[in-house]
Amino acid sequence: MNLTPQREPAIRVSLMPKDTNIHGTIFGGVILSYIDQAxxxxxxxxxxxxxxTVAMKEVVFKEPVHVGDIISFYAHVTHVGKTSVTVHVDVVAERFRPYGLKVHVTAADVIYVAVDDNGRKIPVVADGSGG
Ligand SMILES: CC(C)(COP(=O)(O)OP(=O)(O)OC[C@H]1O[C@@H](n2cnc3c(N)ncnc32)[C@H](O)[C@@H]1OP(=O)(O)O)[C@@H](O)C(=O)NCCC(=O)NCCS
Known part of the structure; x- marks a missing residue:
């Protein structure tokens, strides 16, 4: 992917030591959570x-994330269905050291289903004009 896209990320965050696994790198589940939110x-x-969220498709971690890296989650809608939308999320890390070096960490396609107050699926707003 283009590591300097023109669009704004949906989320930008710097992660803390509390988010690490036993090896000292960022726990993959933390990144998955931010992908879902983005x-x-x-x-x-x-x-x-x-x-x-109904599905998250094949997340492959190609690079580790370290404490202090700034992580950007770029999200854009790729498919609008009857009751679902698919969003592609790219995850880019800017290294703390060497400062500013950008790496593509992972990407995912996440599928969301519109539901009513009882959790039953309903049609999406096809033009994305909001509910
Ligand atoms: C989301 C939910 C309401 C869907 O109900 P359902 O009757 O199983 O719905 P369907 O199988 O008809 O699928 C609904 C839509 O999702 C899509 N979808 C469902 N499973 C999918 C999958 N594995 N991959 C891609 N799309 C999927 C369908 O293609 C359909 O899209 P469309 O209407 O735009 O064509 C139900 O599965 C649910 O409540 N899941 C739990 C959601 C949740 O709590 N998420 C948080 C996890 S902690």
Whole structure:
């Protein structure tokens, strides 16, 4: 991917020692959580009421993330279905050391389903104009 995309990231965060695994690098589950949140930001305008995550497709970690790296989560909608939207999320780390070096950490396709207050699926807002 282009490591300096023109668009703004949905989320940008620097992670702390509390987010590390026993090897001292950032725990993959923390990154998965942010991927889900970043995708939900992009999916939100398609939700008449709210969205739930139904699937996250094949997340492969190509590079580790270290404490102090600045992590950007770029999210954009790639498919609008009847009750679901698919969001592609790219994860880019800017290294603390050497400062500013950018690496593509991982990417995921996350699928969200619009649901009503009882958790039943409902049609999405097709043009993403909000609920
Ligand atoms: C989301 C939920 C309401 C879907 O209900 P369902 O009756 O199983 O829905 P369907 O199988 O008809 O799928 C609904 C949509 O999701 C899509 N979808 C479902 N599973 C999918 C998968 N594994 N991959 C891609 N898309 C999927 C379908 O293609 C469909 O899209 P469309 O209407 O745009 O064509 C239900 O599965 C649910 O409540 N899941 C739990 C969600 C949740 O709590 N998430 C947080 C996890 S802690």
């Amino acid at each position: 995708g939900a930001v992009a999916a939100r305008p398609y939700a008449p009421i709210r969205m739930v």
